[in-house]
Amino acid sequence: MRRPGAPSRWGPVALLLIAALALSGCTLRPLYAGGGAGHVARALEAVEIAPMPGRAGWLVRTALEDRLGNGNGGAPRYRLEVELDDRIEGYGIRIDNAVTRERRTLRARYRLVDAAVGTVLLDATAGSDAGIDVVGSEYATVAAEQTALERLARDIADQIVSRVALYHARTGPAR
Template identity: 35%
Template sequence: MSSFDPTRRRLLGGLGAILALTGCGFAPVYSDGRAATSLLGNVAVDSLPGREGFILRERLRERLGGVPIGQPRYRISTTYSVSSAGLNISQSASITRFNLTGVAEFSFRDAVTGDVIFTESVQAVSAYSTTGSAFAAEVAERDAQERLALTIADRIASRVALAAEALPQ
């Protein structure tokens, strides 16, 4: 029988992970003194069509510090598309599982001059099942579309925050 209990082992493992991260120079991207903090509340996000576009835009606003007060310093323009592919075909020849693939191409611009600072593309996949009723399948599809839009927005916000180090101050 071991005298080293699992709770203590997890605590020491977590402490070790924290020490390892601080030793490698890890710091939160939005901590004081980091370039990404200058983005908070300074990025306007252009409108996108449709329900998923609204979800994507609102998540981007949330991640980038909300709606700018006054003249924003930067602007994000995004195009967003979703494609669907059937994955699982049942014995009755009906498709019971779908993958949604979302692709967003975005441009990060200087809001005053309109100059493009950088352009990138992000992609994500979300899946849903249609084995239940027609209503359940529709709800599952809408949920997958929402998860996809949120994931895409999070990836865009992460790319922008990482690129903030290279932005002119």
């Protein structure tokens, strides 16, 4: 016999049963189903990355090439065009007007284009930012700015590849 106010032992079991029933109706599918031979992986390998100017462009392009692979070997089916906006702003100001903190922001507007007909399939943006401490050594500050740019380029590439993969997963196999 259960005391009044004591917790029921059936409460957690019922909650677990409800959660199991809810998950059984879930329509989640793996994004990279089929591994390297799957639809999304093949579509990502068929993407050519347009050149991007500057150090930020080189870093983003290299990160994209690392993530997209280069296993197609044939003519690319898609072209990825990326425009970057790289900014550094000082926002921690001391009484003597010296900057003590900076924010580096990297934004990308990218378009996935069907290479055969020139139709824009996906037009989106990605962005990331990082805070940088400005220290007495100019060398250390420049090194921190460069390290931040490298990290931001990887973040942007991850966002772009995720969005392009999601686009291909939603549109289904290429005809």
